[in-house]
Amino acid sequence: GQSLEQPSEVTAVEGAIVQINCTYQTSGFYGLSWYQQHDGGAPTFLSYNALDGLEETGRFSSFLSRSDSYGYLLLQELQMKDSASYFCALSRSYQKVTFGTGTKLQVIP
Amino acid sequence: DVKVTQSSRYLVKRTGEKVFLECVQDMDHENMFWYRQDPGLGLRLIYFSYDVKMKEKGDIPEGYSVSREKKERFSLILESASTNQTSMYLCASTTPLAYLPFFGEGSRLTVL
Numbered sequence: 001g002q003s004l005e006q007p008s009e010v011t012a013v014e015g016a017i018v019q020i021n022c023t024y025q026t027s028g029f030y031g032l033s034w035y036q037q038h039d040g041g042a043p044t045f046l047s048y049n050a051l052d053g054l055e056e057t058g059r060f061s062s063f064l065s066r067s068d069s070y071g072y073l074l075l076q077e078l079q080m081k082d083s084a085s086y087f088c089a090l091s092r093s094y095q096k097v098t099f100g101t102g103t104k105l106q107v108i109p
Numbered sequence: 110d111v112k113v114t115q116s117s118r119y120l121v122k123r124t125g126e127k128v129f130l131e132c133v134q135d136m137d138h139e140n141m142f143w144y145r146q147d148p149g150l151g152l153r154l155i156y157f158s159y160d161v162k163m164k165e166k167g168d169i170p171e172g173y174s175v176s177r178e179k180k181e182r183f184s185l186i187l188e189s190a191s192t193n194q195t196s197m198y199l200c201a202s203t204t205p206l207a208y209l210p211f212f213g214e215g216s217r218l219t220v221l
Contacts, residue, residue, distance in 0.1 A: 033209055045209070045212075087151075100151075
């Protein structure tokens, strides 16, 4: 089956920049989206790429390269509250949304 | 903004009890989904629905059923809860065309 691979854990310093990668092995999808999930909470939508390139939303940016089969989420000016899990998702059709394995981000002082 | 609302945030039930989880979305989305999320296993699809009264099994439908009587409402039913159904249950609906999922707040179910 299709899968999206992400690093399981990332640690970064408050105020720094961190990049979370998502690699996939599929084609013919509508777009790649990113979600944030705090412990015990529900996933909240962060960003979406339908086309190749960079999408910027405040401190968060997301990038997609279909030719290289990967995307990433970039978090700038990290804050302690950014400590959470982040996962990517590929939308291929109405019933085929594939989710990444999730990356647990720890922001340290 | 898309709003997906789940009826219960936290539930504690006993083995064998019937459990009813309800999800309502206010964006007139055709597609709705129920997932369960467990540590180390990520999101797993239980059932989805692409129209009123239409449903399809996902990857782990055993022990669950669903109901979609109205477009905005999608319910997950555990006819006889078991301890291995202790989990976080997430409802989602997807936008048309891009099929971008939006999630409800989640329902954390504990079966004793």
